[in-house]
Amino acid sequence: MRGVGSQAPIASYALIGDCRTAALVSREGSVDWLCLPRFDSPSIFGTLLDPARGGHFTIRPIGAFESERRYIGRTNVLETTFRTPTGALRLVDFIPVTDEEEKRRTLRPDFTLARRVECLAGEVEIEAVCDARPDYGHTAPRVSGSDRLGHTLEFDSRAFIIRSELPLEQRGGATALAGRARLRAGERRWIVLGFSDIAPAVLPSPGDRMDEYLATTLAWWEAWAARLRYTGPHLDAVVRSALALKLLCFAPSGAVIAAPTTSLPEEIGGTSNWDYRYCWLRDASLTTAALFGLGCTAEAESFLSWMLHATRLTWPELQVLYTVYGDAAVTERELPELSGYAGSRPVRVGNGAHDQLQIDVYGEVVNAAFDFVQRGGRLDPASARMLAGFGKTVCRRWREPDEGIWETRGGRRHHTLSKAMCWIALDRLVRLGEAGQVRVPVPALAAERAAIRLAVESHGYSQASGSYVAVFDSEELDASLLLLGLHGYVDPRSQRMQASYARIRERLGVGPLLYRNRSGRDGISVDEGCFGICSFWGVEQRARQGDRAAAESDFITLLGYANDVGLFAEEIDPASGAALGNFPQAFTHIGLINAALALESPAGAARKSASAKNHDLQVRE
């Protein structure tokens, strides 16, 4: 059992949220990470990045206890059960959600974090500590108020209001509010945190009103999950991944963020600590494929719409990443005063990768739009013009070296995947042009497409290794090469792709876990863990090349690396199974969903392969 306000292992966190922001809750009942009002705002609880300065909101038994937890049904409502020598206690944590119509009918706080503690058996003494430290712990809020109308924690013009059925008081004149109580079997108490940033705060109401919010929230999530279209054998894992992915969708704009955290280390004690609270275009088409595949059409179309219109400020160029509202300038800075997760420094906010060149993103965005059209969508003229503009950019820039999919900071090189994704962009535009969906110079694009393929097959494939290689005319391997087959650049069943998978597994694999690469060049640490999404790409490639039983077995093994509530981080330590990197990671869950969909329908997999093959150009070697 950890002390109040200390850091927990990354995998010991669960996520709750409302599709605008999200909180990480530890097994010990502590909210150790929450940014308000949106994902990339400064934190108010940040113990995750500094146990001394970050702030937390803890409710737990006093003394020794064991805990277990689960999400209630197919929802994002978390339930933690504590067992102590004197009794049992249940803590329910959630951020209320409802539909827009209901919001118009009732006056609700802009944001509420609701926590209900209930004694199940015996008698349990509990403590609650709310130590809010706005702006990454840089500011102490002014505390005022009482238990009756709520305690107000003010910071600038913003206010957090805590209303509690437990008596709370300022601890020793500090900014923390704390209280203790003894609960007997059947007794329960609410503690509710509300937030307002511009308007007068709406007071959150503990008690009956919160029971109603809980029922509404459970019903909303259950209804959303019931619409998911998956009938395979891994329903629980897929639904949990979908629910996690949904929490990372920013509803006001449609953007999907990579993860709700910053600076959780890829190597404990290391320096690879990055801010993932932004939207990467890198996996755009895989994201839309997962959303469309599960029947989340509204989310997929919102994301596509965000991609095409929020990125207008940089059109016809695309950046690597954007904020949830499409702001292109995401300045990176370090917060030297924070001690970091397990001493992993520096803590960074913002992301300097925004000004890198990553030419694979054009293929991702165009492929996502192509997928949308293939599923019966219609491109409006403005979107069609946007796509045609990307085609011109690809023709102009595909010969340039770039930083590649992993955003390495060691200079630009000719990455095979980047070129292949340019091929994807032009191929899809040619097909959209031929179908009359986009006005593009089809012969010119087709000629460039052929030139790219020639370059990739001549310089991006090593006869010596018998594999595609990460960088032109090198022998480097990279797990991202699996995307060549998954995106349809080549047929996953082709000899070249099957051989590449075999080499990747041989050199980068630890069982079904895959490192992204082992070169240690360009700023990528050789001590990082295996990459979750790469491992699931391996499963999908294996399924699509026809090795379904082995793919199924790998998939089941990989599911074993999820934490107790089914969540994955960016990386997995193959030795200990520990989660590494920002958490939970959208791309890992996207990889899981796409792999499960490939396993669910071998016929579907074959169709995709055939589709890729039909449009394959003949390679002259």
Add this chain to the structure above:
Amino acid sequence: MNLGSILLWGFLATLVLTGNMAASQGLGLSRMSIPFMLGTVVVPDRSRAMVLGFAMHFVNGWIFALVYALVFQSLCIATWWLGAVGGLVHGLFVLLVLLPLLPEIHPRMATERHGPTPTRMLQPPGFLALHYGRRTPLATLVAHVAYGIILGAFYQLSSCTVH
């Protein structure tokens, strides 16, 4: 009040304002398109919304020109600097009052509180319309000051008695 002058210079000033905002979009300074935001109040289709929005924007331009003319007439001054001041106040009013209010009344615009229900809606503009690009406030003010300058410089005062 000189109605002919209001119609003529109101139209031309709105034309320049719209051109300014369109140029800001083309140059990657801002994603804000007032005609599009107005048009989508009526129809969801992007192309039809743009056409309708332009028409609505020009009507708005005339209405605001009428207000400017009332001010000029009441002060018995119509000059470029007074128009510029009016444009600045006008631009600030748009940024600080109208745009923040828009998500609450626009049927196809999300609010900052939207979610988790997904929908293809317009993004909310946010404080000073910064969600449409960090140079949006500047682009909006420049466009509205230009609008005011044109009206101030070219509006012909009708009979005006200075007391």
